[in-house]
Amino acid sequence: xxxxxxxxxxxxxxxxxxxxxxxxxxxxxxxxxxxxxxxxxxxxxxxxxxxxxxxxxxxxxxxxxxxxxxxxxxxxxxxxxxxxxxxxxxxxxxxxxxxxxxxxxxxxxxxxxxxxxxxxxxxxxx
Numbered sequence: 256x257x258x259x260x261x262x263x264x265x266x267x268x269x270x271x272x273x274x275x276x277x278x279x280x281x282x283x284x285x286x287x288x289x290x291x292x293x294x295x296x297x298x299x300x301x302x303x304x305x306x307x308x309x310x311x312x313x314x315x316x317x318x319x320x321x322x323x324x325x326x327x328x329x330x331x332x333x334x335x336x337x338x339x340x341x342x343x344x345x346x347x348x349x350x351x352x353x354x355x356x357x358x359x360x361x362x363x364x365x366x367x368x369x370x371x372x373x374x375x376x377x378x379x380x381x
Contacts, residue, residue, distance in 0.1 A: 274318075274336070274337055274339050275338050276339040276341055277340060279294045279296050279317070280294070280295040281293065281294045281295070281344070288370060289367060289368050290347065290350045291365065292313075292367075293363055294363070294364040296315075296317050296362060296364050298320070298337070298362065299318070299319050299359075303317050303319065304317040304359070306357070306366065308346065308352035308355075311345060313345075313366075314343045315341070315343075315364075316341050317340040318337070318338075319337050319338050319340075321336070349371055350370055350371065351368065351369060351370075352368060353369075
């Protein structure tokens, strides 16, 4: 059974009940300046989202909490549960995490990764 207070509702931590974990839905599009990826993470906040890039892999982890509305209301039935998000994606070689920007609005996290600077090296013929 789910326990609720006037502030939060979380499933109890028992051996038979675990928080659902899922990979967030995502959409990626290449832009002139880099790569823009949007993740569907409803209920996640800036404080509960962790983004890392290591060895060309992007990892996103986030947790959510459900809150009751303000006032004398109590939940008697819940169809939505707090969820853990966890996903990993391979990044193209031409983008970098340096200078990346994020925005979180209405449960949609937008990550923009810039393209690596192109370099040209002249090789002298000996």
